[in-house]
Every structure is written in C-alpha cells, then in structure tokens.
Amino acid sequence: MSLREGKPTYRFASCMNHLPVSFLDELFRISAVPGLISFAGGLPDASFFDLEGIKAAADRVFQEQGKNALQYTTTDGYLPLREEISKRYKRRLGLDINPDEIQIVNGSQQSLDLVAKILTNPGDTILIERPGYLGAIEAFSFYRPRFSGINPDKEGPDIEILKTRLFEDNPVFFYGIPNSQNPSGLTWSDKRRREVAEILSDTSCLFYEDDAFGELFFDGKPRQPVMRYNPEKTMLSGSFSKIIAPGLRTGWIRAPPEVLTAFNRAKQAADLHSNLFSQMILTEYIQTHDIDKNSRQMATEYEKRCKIMTDLVKDLLPDTIDHTRPVGGMFMMLTLPDSMHSMEVFHKGIKRGVAVMPGIPFYTDDGGCRTIRLNFSASSEEQIKTGMERLSKVFE
Template sequence: MSIVFAERMNNVKKSFIREILKVTENPEVISFAGGLPNPLSFPIKEIQEASQKVLSENGNDVLQYSTTEGYLPLRQYIAERYFKRFGLKIDADEILITNGSQQGLDLIGKVLLNKNDNILIERPGYLGAIQAFSIFEPVFNSVPLNEDGVDTNLLESSLDMHRPKLFYTVPNFQNPSGITYSAENRKTTANILKKYNTIIVEDDPYGELRFMGQDLPPIRSYLEDNSIMLGSFSKIVAPGMRLGWICAKGEIMEKLIIAKQSADLHSNYYSQRVVYQFLIDNDLDGHIKKIKQLYKGQRDCMVSMIERYFPKEVKSTKPEGGMFLWITLPEGVSSLNLFDLAAKENVAFVPGDPFYANEEHTNTLRLNYTNCDEKMIEEGIKRLAKVTREIIKGKC
C-alpha cells in the first residue's frame, strides 16, 4: 500500500548540508562546508573527570529519569551567566534545557505556528531554522541583512505588511553570513518589534566566540515580554553532549515545557550532570579564551587568503567572531555551479540556496574556517579562487 504521510512533511527537504557532507567524505577534499567546532577545543580530560565524579557520587541519580525542565543547578548557572555577561535578570524557571538549540527551534515552531502563519527570517537565514519551522507550514517572509545588522526600514515595512508571528534572528556572527548587529541596530530592531508586538526568537550559538570588538547586549535587553532566546553548549563545550536551552517566560515557557514533555520527556540527564560538573570545576572563561585564540587564527588566515587569491569582484564578510564567512559572487554567477567545479578540485563549501526560504540559483556561499588548519585553509582558498576565476570568466 502507498502510505499517506502528514501534509507537513511535503515542504521539508532533507538537510542540504548533510547531503554535501557526503561529498566531503573523500579525504582528499578540503571542506569549508560543515559547521563543526574544532575538536582541538574539546575539553576531553575535564569531561572525563566530570563524568567520573557524577557517576561515583550520584550514579543512582544521574542515570535515572529526571524533570522535563532540566537539571536545576544547570539552569541556574545559565541564568546567572546572562546576569554576569549582560546584567539580565533571568530566573532559572525561565530556562528550559533542550537537545541543542535545534530542538528549541522545533519546540517553538510546535507551540506557536499554525499552518499559513506568517513568520519573518533574515535573508540569508539559518538553514536549520528554515528546516525546523517548515514542518509547521508557515509562510516565510525575509528581510535582508546589511553590514551592521538587519535592514530596519525593510524590517518595519515587512512587519507592517505581513504581521508575522515571530522574527527569527542570529544577531551575533550570524549563520551563514558572519554579520553582527551593531548596538544601534539592536535597539532600533527592538523598538520596531515592540511597536508591532512581534515575538523575537533570538538565537545565539556563537555569541561567546567574539575575537575582536566588544560583546553587545542581546536584543532582549531592550524588549523583555515577547522574547525567546536560544543558547547552546555545542560551541563552548562540545556538540556531542547535545545540550542547549530556551530562555522564555510566562505562558510561552509553560507551553514549551508541555511540548518538551511530549517530545522526549526530558533531555539527556547524564550529559546535563556531566556538563554542569565540568562548568563548576573548571574555568569556563579561560576555556573559551583558548577557543577564541584558535578560531581567530583560522579566521585571520582565511580572510587574508581570500584577499590575496580571490578576484576583486568577489565580496566577502569579515566576521568579528563565530565560525563562518559569506561570499558574494558577481551577479548571475551560480554558487551551485561553482560547487560542482570546486568538487572536482577537491574543495567544498555550502552554496547559498539552502539559506533562503524562497530563492534558488543564488550567487552566494558560506565558508567555515574552524575545522581546517592554516595550511589547509591556504590550499583550499587557492583551489576555490582558481575555479571562481574560471566561472566568472566563463560566466557559467
């Protein structure tokens, strides 16, 4: 028999990135495609110690079922860190532990989105969010990014025209563009959202990884009531622990907890205990400092290699943190075609298309710099520059 699946599955494509990763399995390929942290940054020994400790001292507890909301001391730690970093007063009850921030996106879609609800995302936007929200069949609208953040004029006109239920943003070192919202842009964005009573979903997986400039307060600092923040331990501890969180209050949090219960009862409790033990027994800021030094070297290398080898008509962002930069080819040059040429030269990246809800054959692409050493970055950028020159010449 042919099975009738739920309609919501019709719009969701298999993740583009995961398809690309299959190409990059060839060890000859230099990959700027994935979004993987550098394993050199993983605190393996410290995780070992934390694991031994929690199992020795509380094995019966850490291996048992636990609460949907997550381990209270871990939620308190997260809340306190918001206060320490930005003076934000957040209660532990406003923190829900999730399986990475990806689960946060799924739960938010679940509790907020009806079919055909308008939502607003950045253009380009994070593909994991596009994928997670797609399941709930909203209408995607998008607003372009400038160098200092979202285009606030177009943000306002889009809110006015579409009255979206939520605006999804990654204000720090955005995935895929590497762009960071300025302090001014954050404030203006908050005021516009307030005017239209729009919920903001502020996703911040990279905010702790700033190599240059000053940390900026979350948009939530200027707008409290309709804010949902997402955070993650994937980039500052390790993604294999699959731990992130949602920060929200009141009725939104109540609904999220109900959705989380039915989604998987609670997040991995053993990992929660191990990560919490790691956090209290070690110097997290010192650990993050080391990650930033590592990534800054890789980022600087890629930025200077692009300047050295790429044709001048190709534009590139210069991120102040995070893991990605964003390339814009001349008009009419397809990054999908470039991907095929590049694959033959054994270098890979993510073409722009999956970062747009409604566009194809874009002239943009994403490069990741955290997972190659400097020698590989130089060699990879050389290869990529060569095929980029060819494609621009031939305009294929």
C-alpha cells in the same frame, strides 16, 4: 500473513510535500570524504574539546550521583545546570535571568523545532533574516509557515523592511542571529538591537534570538542581546555545542513565562527530557573549570583562521568576489559575480577537493545563487591555505 501484491503506498502529512531540499546531513557525509577539505560544514574544532576535564566531570557524576544520572527526570532540565546558565548570564552580560525562566533542550536545533511548534499555524508568517540559518528554515518548514525574508544592511536587519513586514504580514515571530550570524557572519550593531526591540513592542510578534556564537567574538567582548531591551517579547536560545562539545546535545532557551510554559509542554511531548547524564556532566564541568578561558582561546584561534581565509580571498580569488568581515563566530559569506552560480562553484569545488556551502538553502525564496558560505573553524591554517588554493582553481 498474506502480503498483498504490489508495493504499498504510504500517506504522509502535507508538510512533507513542502520541505526544502535538505543539505545538513549531506554536509556531514561530505565532511567524511578522505582528502577533501571542507569549508561547507559547521563543526567546531574538536581539538578544543577538553576531553580530560569532561572525563573528570563524568567520573564525579558516576561517583556521586550515578543512579540519579541514569534515571528519568523532569522536563524542565537539571536545576543546577539552569542555575549555572543563569549565573553566567549575570556575570557575562549583567542580565538577571532566573533559572525558572530557562528550559534545557537537545542543542539549539530542538528549540527551533519547538518554538515553531507552539507558535505557528499553517500559513502564518515567520520573519527571518535573508539569508537565514538553514537549520531554522528546515525546522520551521514542518509547520508550513509563509516565510518572509528581511535583508540586512551593515548594522543588522533593514529596519524599514522590518516595519513594513511587521504591520503587513502580522508575523508570529521574527527569527534572527544577532551575533556572528550563520551564514553571513554579520553582527548587529547595538543601536539596531535597540531599534528592533522597540519596534516589536507595538506588535504581537515575538523575537526569536538565536545566540549560538555570542561567546566566540574575536575581541572577547560580549554584546548585549536584544532580549535585554525587550524581555517580554524575546525568546533567547543558547548552546554548549560551540563552546564545550556538540556531541552532548545540550542547549537551552530563556523565554517569557507564558511562552516557556507552552514550550515546556511541547518539550515533554517531544522526548520527556534531555539527557540527564550529559546535563550533570556539563554542570560539574562548568563548576570546576574556567569555560570562558577555553572559549576565549577558541575565539583567538578562529580569528587567526578567519584572517588567513579573508586574506586568501583577496589574494587568490577574482576581485569581483566580495566577502563579509566577521568579528566572531565560524562563518563568512562570499558574493559571486553575476556570471557564476553557487551550485557550479560547489560542484567544481568538490572535483578540486574542496567543499563550499552554496547559498541556496539559506534562502526561503529563489535567492542564494550568488552567495557561498565558508566555514573557518573546522580547518587548520594549512588546510585553509590548501583549500583556498584549490578553490581559486574553480574560478580560473
């Protein structure tokens, strides 16, 4: 039983030495500090979770197929749920997506991990919007890619930069969030979507279209995904986390058959299958409730909060601070004057009782010192007012 003297040393895979600083878990912890108003996280407002409806759905699952719900199942996911997802694409967007083209995952985050896993060799280039979603940067980093950031203009990713990068870097995929991007809050124009789809046709680069916020447009109107214009070159991921409940950890990905086969294989190795009980609850819930109505109510409320926050940026913060104008989703971005650093705002904000998200983890280069992400979905109007007042003190 001898334990040799001294502390053991552990050897880790090289990827562990190439990870960015992690902010995600820190954010969840900050959000639990009493009295702190947090614009730093990315939580949906739990008051919109339909507890009663979800409980009724769970009751029915227990009653009608309890033992099945608790047993192992196949990797691809519960077929009736994939059918509901397929029907919703048809109804909302007029898209013909067969249930067989869909794989269920544990929320969008798992798609990020598995797409990178099946497509990326160390040193391969991944294109990503600049700024890009930090959860994606985190997931992709484990596969040791070279990141190449694409700056946006008002319509979406700069098309000339994109062209140059596509042909110079031979990237394996381009990751983007065309609907209410996280962190910027920007939405791509339809024209830009078509242009991106068109350009990809000439390359062996896939587009990874992350659509977590497409059902939260303030005007209630859906936007066509890039996938519509080039399905063979696009993987499209979606999630119930923002519109029903994140705790159920259920999302999906639609991909071209050959890609989906590889993805399914990786999913099986990763955790066999997603939580079947949750998949059945969601299916039952979708079949018996108007979930579009709920997400419209949510979007209307988020719009109100976004407007209050935008107005307060203008009223309370220095004129030198610019902000994006979201048309949906949960986030907006501020650009600071050169005299201020985003980490300084973050630390001073915490002291004042308000948390903002510094831009740094959204950049794969040394960017983010002049940008801040604000979340407007998780705070009430009162909290937004108080929080913005506290934030204004930071700039005095």
